[in-house]
Amino acid sequence: MSMEITNNYSDYGKGYTNTAKEGNVTTSTVELKTSTGGTKTEQIKTGYSNVNDYSKYLQGKYSYMNSGTTSMQGVPTTVSVSGAFLKKCMNDPEKAKYLEENLAALPDCAKSAIAGCRGTLTNLNYSVDANGNISVAISGTSDPDGKIAKENAERRAKEKKAAEEKAVERRKEKKAEEEKAAERRAERKERMEGTFTVSATGTDVKSITQNIVAAVSGTSSPTGGSFDIKA
Secondary structure, three states, X not given: OEEEEEEOOOOOOOOEEEEEEEXXXXXXXXXXXXXXXXXXXXXXXXXXXOHHHHHHHHHHHOOOEOOOEEEEOOEEEEEEEOHHHHHHHOOOHHHHHHHHHHHHHHHHHHHHHHHHOOOEEEEEEXXXXXXXXXXXXXXXXXXXXXXXXXXXXXXXXXHHHHHHHHHHHHHHHHHHHHHHHHHHHHHHHHHHHOOOEEEEEOOOHHHHHHHHHHHHHOOOOOOOOEEEEEO
């Protein structure tokens, strides 16, 4: 089972209260929406000179971002954010707020997905593309304990065995038919070998008959009249 959901990035209101600057990096106190529908106060940083430093900052808060496969609620999970979008966010407080708001909501969203999906989830994948669009893909099974798979395997094994038994039976029947056909051919051959045709010609029916009888019985033929034997 797999499913993919995409959410498009939309503009966020600024909602910034206090800001502090350290070098080029600005720390802003903002209100982030939560996965439960409320809000929470959070500090976010922008103004980084390169994506690497910005990524390190984000990974310090959201360790699951761009760190390969991690685990959420015991389910293998990956969270990938495009480097191109990170570059857009690192100097744009509005986009940075949007990104952190969603990164912060991920654990609760994963928990909700795991609890709400039918069957058992085996994989979660969250990705943010270069334009801030969020895609969610999930994979799972409706047979976590393998019961259905076992039943299907047993059924297929029975069907295979039945088919093999039928094939063996058909081969036996075919062999029996071939043996009977061979017997019939042998019988016909024997009958043909034990048959004969005798003909005789002449002008005296008595002598002709005697000639035929003599030919069949193997005795000497009487004189007078001619005949031939066709076997």
